[in-house]
Structures are given as C-alpha cells and as structure tokens.
C-alpha cells in the first residue's frame with residue numbers, strides 16, 4: 001500500500017519513524033509533502049522516502065493519504081487534493097484535532113469518500129502509542145482492517161465515537177506533555193534536595209514508567225495501588241495528603257477541562 005503524508009511535522013514523523021524502525025512499512029512506499037521543500041526533502045532524503053512536489057501530486061500517487069497539518073491549514077489542503085481524491089478514490093486518514101468527519105466530507109463535496117479519523121499520540125514512535133479511531137460511513141472493512149493493523153503495530157488502538165475525541169485528545173493526545181511536566185516537577189524537587197537534574201529525571205521517569213506498567217497489568221484500581229504503597233504512618237501518605245492539600249487532583253482536572261475546551265473551539 002502506498003501511503004502519503006501531507007504535513008511532515010512532529011506527529012507525522014512519529015508515525016513514520018515508528019513504522020520504519022521495525023520495517024512494517026517500506027520507506028519507498030511512503031510519500032511526503034509539506035509547506036517547506038527544505039523540510040520534507042531533507043526528511044525524505046534521510047529516510048529514503050519519496051518526496052513529492054505538491055499536495056495534489058501526492059494525492060495522485062498515494063492510495064492512502066494521512067492529513068497531518070494544523071486545523072487552520074486543513075481547508076486549503078482539502079481544496080488542493082479534492083479533485084485527485086474524488087477521481088482516484090483515495091482513502092483519507094485525518095489526525096487533525098477538532099475537525100470532524102462531517103466537516104471533511106463537506107469540504108470534499110459529493111462522493112462516497114473513504115475517510116478515517118484518528119487521534120494518535122507521540123508515543124507511537126516507540127510503539128507505545130494510544131490511538132483513537134472513528135470510521136467514516138463509506139470506509140471499506142478491508143481498508144479499515146488494514147489501517148487498524150498498521151496502527152496497532154504502533155501501540156494500542158481503540159474505536160471511539162467522534163463525540164469523545166476531545167476527551168481523548170486530553171487524556172492521550174496532549175497528555176504526554178502533562179506527564180513530562182509531572183516528571184520535570186518531580187526531578188526539580190530532587191534537585192532541590194541535591195540530586196543532579198539528569199539523575200533525578202531518570203529516577204522520576206523510571207518510576208512513572210513502572211507505575212503505568214503496573215496499572216495496565218492489574219485488575220486493581222489506582223486507588224488500590226495507592227493503598228499498597230502507603231504504609232501506615234509512613235512517608236507516602238504524608239506526601240499524598242500534602243499534594244492533595246495543594247490541589248493536585250483538581251489541578252489535573254482543570255488542565256483536562258482546558259484542553260477539551262480548546263479542542264472544541266472552532267478554527
């Protein structure tokens with residue numbers, strides 16, 4: 001399957017790098033175009049991908065087209081590729097946050113366009129991603145199975161109604177940044193008590209990684225696990241109560257609220 005990427009920024013590169021690392025998709029089957037020739041040509045050259053001169057030419061060459069541009073750029077991109085997508089019956093996969101399948105369909109005009117909306121996160125590069133999928137009404141089962149198979153190789157996927165995509169953006173699309181913030185805050189506290197930033201960051205990141213693995217591998221709830229770590233009269237409960245006193249849980253929920261509100265703003 002020949003796969004094209006319109007936009008080769010952070011998210012597109014994470015997906016492409018994830019596939020290339022384990023050879024799931026051949027480099028010569030990946031076509032790329034972005035706003036600046038020096039960017040997409042350099043990346044294509046370094047990774048033996050196929051650079052293409054325009055969005056419309058990419059739509060002529062690739063059977064499946066991943067839309068990996070910012071929401072504000074999407075309307076002009078869809079206008080450029082509309083003819084090729086319609087006449088050549090291309091499959092479109094949009095990872096653009098806040099833009100529904102209905103909006104994409106409306107921009108493309110008449111035709112039974114095969115569409116898939118996805119919301120990946122940056123961890124796909126390490127095959128530890130979390131990606132939501134919403135099928136367009138005309139997407140064939142065969143194309144859906146093939147694309148889900150490719151995305152499953154990059155981590156976990158889940159089918160999700162589009163109405164829940166904004167919540168998913170907060171919990172998985174944007175949340176790596178929130179978790180980096182938590183790791184950095186822990187590490188900074190380590191520095192306060194004399195550790196080097198490098199060592200403190202490694203210690204905090206390993207603790208987060210192991211804790212996430214534990215949550216994923218047990219039927220117990222996080223609350224059960226919190227109790228297992230909290231010895232009576234011990235250090236953990238003292239730390240937990242001080243964090244809650246400073247509003248830890250409501251700070252997290254406020255961050256999620258703001259992320260969802262931003263995703264739902266019209267562009």
Ligand SMILES: NC(=O)C1=CN([C@@H]2O[C@H](COP(=O)(O)OP(=O)(O)OC[C@H]3O[C@@H](n4cnc5c(N)ncnc54)[C@H](OP(=O)(O)O)[C@@H]3O)[C@@H](O)[C@H]2O)C=CC1
Nearest residue numbers: 007008009010011034035036039068069070071096097122
């Ligand atoms: N970053 C993330 O973790 C996630 C991002 N997303 C979504 O993915 C999309 C891309 O995000 P991200 O990769 O972070 O953004 P970046 O800013 O890193 O990349 C945007 C890309 O769009 C390209 N571009 C801009 N204008 C055009 C155009 N007219 N035609 C073709 N390409 C164009 C840019 O080109 P150039 O490089 O040449 O300037 C760049 O490669 C967004 O909609 C975002 O919501 C979804 C989930 C997670």
Ligand SMILES: O=C(O)[C@@H]1CCC=N1
Nearest residue numbers: 097169172173174175
């Ligand atoms: O910040 C953003 O808008 C995108 C969506 C999810 C992650 N990055």
